[in-house]
Amino acid sequence: MELELSVQQPFWESPGAASFPDPAIASETWESWFASWLALMRAELPSARGYELSVRLSDDGEIRQLNAGYRQQDKPTDVLAFAALEVDSPLAGPFESDDLLYLGDIAISVETAARQAIARGHGLTVELAWLAAHGLLHLLGWDHPDDDSLSRMLAQQETLLHAVGLEI
Secondary structure (H helix, E strand, C coil): CEEEEEEECHHHHCHHHHHCCCCCCCHHHHHHHHHHHHHHCHHHCCECCEEEEEEEEECHHHHHHHHHHHHCCCCCCCEEEEECCCCCCCCCCECCCCCCEEEEEEEEEHHHHHHHHHHHCCCHHHHHHHHHHHHHHHHCCCCCCCHHHHHHHHHHHHHHHHHCCCCC
16 A cells, blocks of 8 residues: 655744754654554555655644635644545545545644643653644544544544554
C-alpha cells in the first residue's frame, strides 16, 4: 500500500514555538504512524493502490479562522478534519484508478494540543498523535454524534496509538 502524506508544520517556525520543549515531530514519524494506522484499518478502506492525505500543524489563531469559516464556531479547537469522501463511510469496492485515493486534510492546533497534553498528564507527541488519529477516523467516515459512537471512536483511537507504541 502506498501512502502520500503531506506534513505542513508552520507552527514550529513561528515565534511562539520557542516556548515549547518538544521539538517538531519528524515527517518520517508522521508517515510511519499513518502507514501503520491505514494498514491496521485496511479492511475498512476502499480498495486502492494507496492513499493520500495532509496534516497541518497550526496555532490557535489559524485553527480559529478555519473553525469559524467551516463550522461557524469562532474559537480555536484542537483538530479539524476535512474529508474528501462525502459519504457516511468510505465507498465499498475497489477504487478504479491508478491515482492514489485522496482522503482529505487534517489541521491540528499545537497550542491547544499542548494545553490538553498538560491537562491529561502526557507529552505533546502523544497528544498530537491522539488528535491525528481522531482526524484520520473522521476522514474515514467515523463520527461521534452520541455517547456510544464517541466511546467506539475513542477506543479505536486508543487502538491506533497502541499500534505505533504510544499510550494515552
